[in-house]
Amino acid sequence: MPRHPRAAASVTAMSGSIFSALAGRLAEYPGEVYPLHVGDTWMDPPEGCRLEDLKASEHPGMNRYASPRGMLELLEASAAEVTRRSGLETEPREVLVAAGATGALGAVIGAIMDPGEEVLILAPHWPLIAGIVRSFHGVAVQVPFLGLADSPETAVEIVREAAGERTVALYLSTPNNPTGRLIPRSWLEALAEWARRRNLWLIADEVYEHYVYRGEHAYLRPMAPERTFACHSFSKAYGMAGNRCGYVVGPEALMDQLRKVSTHTFYSTPTASQIVAAEALRSAQPWVERAAASYRRAGEAAAQRLGVTPPDGSTFLFVDVAHALDDQGLLGFLERAAERGLFLAPGPSFGPYPTHVRLCFTSAPPEVVARGVEVLAQLMGR
């Protein structure tokens, strides 16, 4: 019983910051820093979509609470965007605006999972999803998938072996953070069909949907709209991570349950952030195209220098550095990188990957990323 001075068991058991061991060094590093550990962009948000562009005189309610479900204008614009991009006719009442895709995923997990139940998480995975499941007292089952599945049949085989009596949902991210891979349409269709047979929820983290460099991003929700929650991000789409605004689309009957959870974890999404998000949906497509071209060049250049496969999408490369580790292991490698100003995210944050690192090739301007990648290539002996 976690009374004073103890904390909740599931929270205590969660590992701390995924980067805490090296955070101090970043602040103190005297030379040029290559902060490739963060999933963010160096670009400023689109013109007209920055908080500094807002005038309270034009948006009289911008300092006050917004509706916990989201501002009507943004709900409508988001539904229209999802309809346009995914091809599935989507209504505002199927949308919940949230404090970033993180808040959206928290609302989903909180709404569909009772304590002790399990969520299957296809790995490598976005680092926070396991902690979200644990924060709501569930069991995060990491399922190594990308790099192992090679067909719709093996995709289903992998999840079938991982599922148990207490499994309630399957989470996946495509375009994938951290690998930069896309999950093929035929695999998604097979997973959706399997989830339907098993009566499971599906959670599709599609926050990098705008950043696809080869192949085609397939939307999961149209394959099983009755059971799929799809999470989207203005942070990732339009370079406004600091605004904390994203949204989730899902079965109408469940959205009230999600809204209850979001209301009780952050109440409403920042009002001004919603106003600029709606503006971005209206006017920022040219910015996205410029960003995608720049991101693609940066990703391809990084992959080429490191001798790895170029990314299909997202803003990441996930690199196995096993051959470059000494008896200090991965932490020693990360420290050697940090000594040269290069900061990377450790593989274990993404699942059972003790010899991998993740780098974000958009978190600094391309020339800075290139110099950071050069440091990594040298550390890898390439």
Next chain:
Amino acid sequence: MPRHPRAAASVTAMSGSIFSALAGRLAEYPGEVYPLHVGDTWMDPPEGCRLEDLKASEHPGMNRYASPRGMLELLEASAAEVTRRSGLETEPREVLVAAGATGALGAVIGAIMDPGEEVLILAPHWPLIAGIVRSFHGVAVQVPFLGLADSPETAVEIVREAAGERTVALYLSTPNNPTGRLIPRSWLEALAEWARRRNLWLIADEVYEHYVYRGEHAYLRPMAPERTFACHSFSKAYGMAGNRCGYVVGPEALMDQLRKVSTHTFYSTPTASQIVAAEALRSAQPWVERAAASYRRAGEAAAQRLGVTPPDGSTFLFVDVAHALDDQGLLGFLERAAERGLFLAPGPSFGPYPTHVRLCFTSAPPEVVARGVEVLAQLMGR
């Protein structure tokens, strides 16, 4: 087992929006509206502390993620503010910045409570706290307190009778939402001493600390700093509810656990919101004094017209309308009010108060509030 199409049991059991029955009417009302159901302010934030005052050129990181714990500048300024106001020397490492006091309280509840454990909630209480406990799968025990306790001894007697084997924490709000009362220092001291003997956590919701009109607000945390989490709000202090920024101060050893929960429910607090919050701590004391004087006049005028005791603090009156109810009960009363443009929050949102309504006397300009109060007075036959 809440798999498709079912939602989590504890979330399903939560009542929906505290205002959903009347929300449609508010949007459609053709005449002047008196939106006294919302806890917000009609005043614009202090000059220099508005999002529109920010320039990205002066705050280069304002569009990017902030640290999940909060920006160093705001952690330092918040710690200094708490030191100054409460008299307890407080360090930045005892502070977590969060998405409003709602996010702060979510982080506290998530960190200290395992599923099925109980939090005692002194009632009448802030509506969302019970749902926060339920969102994290705990049991919210509403304990009627204000209006019943009349001494330190009876205060302790009330909580002692409500506490059980699974109780882990006691939550209270002072200045109180919804009653406008202050919990006296001697009662708080007795409750702190009782919590120490019982080894419980204490949660003090003090978001109206700046708005005290008679008597003195006593801070709980200095009485039991080893076990108390105190929640503070920039929304309430400086009229910036739409920014979603608040903070919680507590025992240093627990703040990492709180940070884990906040990281996994909204990741970080909006960056620009933190910048203006820090500016408000620096420069907005004159605004607070003007707001407090205006709020006090509005609250006293409302109380006088309604024939109830004027508020000691906060921005609310909690009024028993039992004598004015017909066989349609409270909902009928709220509907009669809505038919005249007056929107009030229903008593049951605040605990077992089937014949009360809460009004916020700061959610519209004073002259608008006065006209809304006039409608209420007439409905009450006063």
